[in-house]
Amino acid sequence: ETGVTQSPTHLIKTRGQQVTLRCSSQSGHNTVSWYQQALGQGPQFIFQYYREEENGRGNFPPRFSGLQFPNYSSELNVNALELDDSALYLCASSPGIVYGYTFGSGTRLTVV
Amino acid sequence: KQEVTQIPAALSVPEGENLVLNCSFTDSAIYNLQWFRQDPGKGLTSLLLIQSSQREQTSGRLNASLDKSSGRSTLYIAASQPGDSATYLCAVEEGDMRFGAGTRLTVKP
Numbered sequence: 001e002t003g004v005t006q007s008p009t010h011l012i013k014t015r016g017q018q019v020t021l022r023c024s025s026q027s028g029h030n031t032v033s034w035y036q037q038a039l040g041q042g043p044q045f046i047f048q049y050y051r052e053e054e055n056g057r058g059n060f061p062p063r064f065s066g067l068q069f070p071n072y073s074s075e076l077n078v079n080a081l082e083l084d085d086s087a088l089y090l091c092a093s094s095p096g097i098v099y100g101y102t103f104g105s106g107t108r109l110t111v112v
Numbered sequence: 113k114q115e116v117t118q119i120p121a122a123l124s125v126p127e128g129e130n131l132v133l134n135c136s137f138t139d140s141a142i143y144n145l146q147w148f149r150q151d152p153g154k155g156l157t158s159l160l161l162i163q164s165s166q167r168e169q170t171s172g173r174l175n176a177s178l179d180k181s182s183g184r185s186t187l188y189i190a191a192s193q194p195g196d197s198a199t200y201l202c203a204v205e206e207g208d209m210r211f212g213a214g215t216r217l218t219v220k221p
Binding site: 006033035040041042043044045048055056058088090092097098099100101102103104105106108 | 116143144146148153154155156157158161163201203205207208209210211212213214
């Protein structure tokens with residue numbers, strides 16, 4: 001399978017709820033990163049996984065957590081949703097440093 | 113802490129013009145720099161990847177340069193078309209990727 005696939009494309013949740021976003025990467029892409037993009041801003045790094053271990057984290061609270069699976073899929077979980085969590089969430093994967101990243105189309109999360 | 117800045121924030125040009133988008137970064141210890149295109153509400157499409165040992169990359173009407181010592185990159189778009197209208201983002205990789213806020217380009221017919 002080629003490319004990075006994210007699901008769902010859109011999601012509406014209520015403040016305080018929990019959400020799981022999913023990403024499916026290409027075979028061989030051992031590194032996956034998640035980003036949050038607020039309207040009119042550049043993507044902000046949430047965290048990165050390499051071979052199923054967290055390999056770096058941005059300035060996001062612990063209620064943002066993730067998992068990476070052996071089949072090159074990954075999840076972003078957000079607990080206790082806040083209104084400010086409303087954003088486009090992007091998944092990106094890479095087979096290695098010199099190859100750059102391939103991004104998915106994103107999941108638009110709206111918290112009401 | 114790496115800071116990535118893109119200038120201008122917005123740009124409107126008539127069709128056919130050549131244009132330059134600028135990106136600057138504060139820490140030159142990067143693995144590579146990547147330029148992306150983003151259409152409204154969509155994900156990121158990679159345009160060009162410049163590795164840290166390279167000076168430039170070209171793809172069709174696009175040319176990107178990298179000067180690590182000065183912390184600058186430029187994206188040159190030749191003979192702009194209305195279909196080029198989008199937001200252009202640059203990102204530097206140092207393990208994870210750090211993005212600028214983007215340049216919103218409008219090409220008028």
